[in-house]
Amino acid sequence: MTTGPIIETRGLEVRFPLPTHFLSRQKPVLHALNGVDIAISPGETFCVVGESGCGKTTLGRAIMGLLEPSAGEILFRGQRIDGMDETTRKPIRRDMQMVFQNPYASLNPRRNVYETLAEPVRHLMPEKSPAELRQQVEEVLDATGCDPSWQRRLPHEFSGGQRQRIAIARALVTNPAFIVADEPISALDVSIQAQILNLLTDLQGERGLTYLFITHDLSVVEHFGTRVAVMYLGAVMELAPAETIFDNPKHPYTRLLLDAIPKLEGGSFDKPRTPGELPDPVNPPPGCPFAPRCPMAEDLCRRDRPRLRELPNGTHAACHFAE
Secondary structure, eight states: OOOSOSEEEEEEEEEEEOOOOTTOOOOOEEEEEEEEEEEEOTTOEEEEEOSTTSSHHHHHHHHTTSSOOSEEEEEETTEEOTTOOHHHHHHHHTTEEEEOSOTTTSSOTTSOHHHHHHHHHHHHOTTOOHHHHHHHHHHHHHHTTOOGGGGGOOGGGSOHHHHHHHHHHHHHTTOOSEEEEESTTTTSOHHHHHHHHHHHHHHHHHHTOEEEEEOSOHHHHHHHOSEEEEEETTEEEEEEEHHHHHHSOOSHHHHHHHHTSOOSSSOGGGSOOOOOOOOOTTSOOSSOTTGGGOTTOOHHHHHSOOOOEEOTTSOEEOOTTOO
C-alpha cells in the first residue's frame, strides 16, 4: 500500500473548444486549467481558493473523472486514473466521492432519501445484500445527523441545510477515503454553514477522510483548511499551509484576496482595490497571468511566466518577486 499522496496531479490541463464563426479559420479554446501540480496527503483538508472563473470547480471535476483532461496526469494512491474506461474506474469510484455546491440541484427530485442513498451502493457495491444495504444507509444517516424517518421523504420536503446533510450522506454511503467538496456551504445560511463545517470536521476525525475543499471564502479556510492552493486563471499562484497563507502570504494575488475579506475593525473597506478583472481565458496574456492587475509587475512579469517554486519558508509561489 502506498504511503505517498492519496491524490496527485501532474501538469494537469483542461481546455474547452468554443464554437467558431463559419468565416473564421481560428478555433478559439478556453484554457480552464494550465499545468496544475498538486499532491494531497491522506487525512488532510486541502483547500482551493480563488475568484469565480479561476478553475477551482474544473479541477475538482477533472479529478473525479467528470471532465476529461486535455493534458497531464491524475493519480489516486499512486495509480494513474485519467483516461480510464468506466469499467476499470468503477472499483475506484467507491473511494472517491463528491459533494456538490447546490443542495437544491444535486438531489433527484423524484427519488426519496432511501433511494438516493441506496443507488451508489447498488451500483458500486453490488455484493451487498438488501439487509446490508439498508443497514449501511441507516448508519450513514445517523452519522450525518439525519433522522431515520426521512428515508421515505422527497427532497422538496427539506430545508437547504437538511438537503446538504443528505448530499453528504450520499457521498459517504460507499465509505470513501477521498471527498471533493465543491463549495458545499455557499448556498446555505450562515448559521447552517457552521453546522455543516462542524459535521465535515467530525466525519473526518471519525472516518479518516481526506478533503479537497473548494471555496471562495477565505474566512472558512482559516479555520477548516490544512493546506491552501490559491488559483488564478487556471494556475496555482501560491501553495502553503493555511496558517502561513494568512500570516505571511507571498504572492500579490493572495494578498489581494486577504485584503478583500470584510473586517469589523481596521478599515478594510477603505483600502484601495487592485483594478481590473480576470483576463480573457481564451486569450490569456503572455508572462504572468496576474501581471495586468499586479502592483509589483515589471517587464519581466509581462514577458516570462513564473513557475511555481519553493521559497525558503516552504511556501510555493508563482511570482518572480515572491521574496
